[in-house]
Amino acid sequence: MNVTTKTGLAQAPETTMPTDPGPFDCMPDLLAAARVAPVIRIPYLEHHAYVVCDPELVRVALTHPKLEKDISLVPEWMRKPGLMVGSQPPPEYARAMIMSDGENHARIRRLHAPVLSPRNTERWGERVSVKVDGFLDELEKASAEGSVEVNVVTDYTHRIPLAFISEMLGLPLAAERELRSITDVMLYSSDYPARTEAVGALFGAVEGWVRDPAPLRDGVITGLLASSDGPDAAVSEGEVVVWTVGMIITGYETTGSLISAAIYEALRRPPQERPHTEEDIAAWVEETLRVHPPFPHPTWRFATEDLDLGGYLIPKGAALQVSIAAANREPGEEADSFAAERKGHGHLTFGLGMHYCIGASLVRLEAQLALRGFLHRFPQARLSTATDVEWESEWMIRRMSVLPAVLT
Template identity: 30%
Template sequence: MTPTRTVRLADLTDLVHAPDTVGPRAREVHARLRAEWGPVAPGELSPGVRVWFAMGYAEFSEVIRNEEVFSRNGDNWSAVQEGKILPDMPIYPFVTTRQNSFHNDGELRRRLRSPVDRALSRVDEHGYAAQVRGICNDLVDDMLERGEADLVQDYAVLIPLLSVAAMFGMGQEVGDSMRKAAHKVLGGGQLAQEGVIELAVEIVDHIAKRRREPQDDLTSHLIDDPGLWDDNEVMEAMIVMIIAGNELTIATITQTLLLMLSDERFAGRLRGGRLDVDQAIEEVMWRDPPCYNITPRFALRDVELGGQLIRKGDAVVPCIAAANLDPVMTGDDPWLEIGNRAHMSWSAGPHACPAMRPGTIIVQAAVRTVLERLPEVTLAVPADRVERNTDSLSYRYPTSMPVRFVRTLT
């Protein structure tokens, strides 16, 4: 089949996150794309930088699970080898090889990833949940007397890095500065380089402090793990967790709050006193995922994928939003998705999100705190007028979510 035109990443972004996308609209869009190209579509990441989009669930799974054929290391991309990926491109930070599990495969990835998994397994989840609820409650306390707030700028963008900083044993002031640096990294270009340096400075100082004064926190656990050979590798592990988790968690919090405050199925239950937060999170993960495309993989040899010939050195972008809506997985009945956690929004395989459990704890606490503590909270603007960010290759979430509620004197 010969495609009639080339799809760009921006096309998929706009289609996935059009105001009426959640539900039938998204299914119609992806059905049309599949009818034209099949489960794997040729396209462009930016002008002149050709990629493939893996939209089918099976093809998505094959790409992210098989690192022997599809590498995460950007050095294997022909566009990098040909000098087409420049420092001012948003994709640049994600294909610049660094000494961490995010950018590597095989034995090196396993050595660098295992300490992260081991450290996270030692987190006291009950104690951590209490810490996160404290952060959320402090932010809500600042809103109560106003009777109105912006649930993005006053709340959601602050929570993930403050929560992750707490897990690393860092103070609130460090968490806020890391949040700003992480946002620069995801913006690409010169700002990305500045953001990496700012993050590194904060983290190196904290690692030195923890070497002098070990604590029962994630930083000390990473320092003590023999799988990380020096402070640079500890720093890189921390940077990956900060950058990867920040935008994903902001997006999940804001998307879930928007769904619960605008969709009558959830808003009605809210007014009736039944807060189905977990169900709302799962619906967001299926139908409006916080990360709609993940970092490209690079073919290590010629291979057939979804009826297309992928050449050695080609880039394949795994499209979460499209894979989640593959009719093979969901059919035409949305009720089949309830309780079904086979979505790909946490990814899977060797590079699956290592912090799914802490991330879920953060989202649950953030959403429940708003719904439980802001009396009669409602959106102050129609849901279809809530604007989303446009500066990310992977994330699209509300940049502002004004709400009103009954003022409460604290």
């Protein structure tokens, strides 16, 4: 039953979602919660967060001028150590692209655009291909030496974007293992003190490279640093730090999750039902983006005044999420609903409007190269029957942690 507020608008009904990380798949719970109402409230950090679930209302919320993302709007109760939103630095230090709006956002986006230009994306694709071939060679060698089963996540899917983003940023070769251990804790541990420590470790590592870039290879960080010198500096050192941290999280973790899910859906099917042509591969990746968004609820928005959203009151100051998981699906569609022929039609995984993911083309390219390479090299690969597939997630982020496969 809807409760009417003093404004005459309905109060969003309360339900629950799994807000703490754990070794489970959150997707069924997220979709069940989304069926309660077009807009819901969930208990969160002893307060409430609003979640928009209806596909059309999600589109409205993603582009609503009074639902803003600037870091200065984050209420004090959400600045809990160990939470990603609580790890954002104060705006006077630097704003991240994902937590900024207006001219701040436009400026940051302009400065990132050359890095992800079509010409650069083509060049990055060549480097991704090299990484893919190298890791496939390792898998092939392990299989030839008698390895019966591999965990595709740790041995392949997450190694590709981690190696690539490290090269793209110009990080020292030793940084890859360090970053993997830090981000695993930071995003998926239920131990909040440990997550806080991991956040500090990531920022500390990046700050160290920015302040002493001698160990760095030529890459995005050195390019940004070149823009931070002199009286006409385009960026500050603080911005280089914050933007680099953002690129590590979005360029590595979410891309690895996408590749894992795409290969998982292929291995669940007989070889003749898997994608073979370039068109098939591209469509398969789009459907994976639709069904398996790495961020089922992506980033926070905050109401700058009382809002009417589909007849529901979003009060001024409210913290709001959009359910990409629900918006990507048709009414009644269950969690396990991958259908390649849909080609991911209408998915909102990369967002909408001014905050549409600036790296979407590169993410798609990485996933297509990784999927194509794996299926070409191991056409008879199949899911292991001896080990279960495992997930880890909470309400905002989701990935496969174990994808057991027999390669031959």
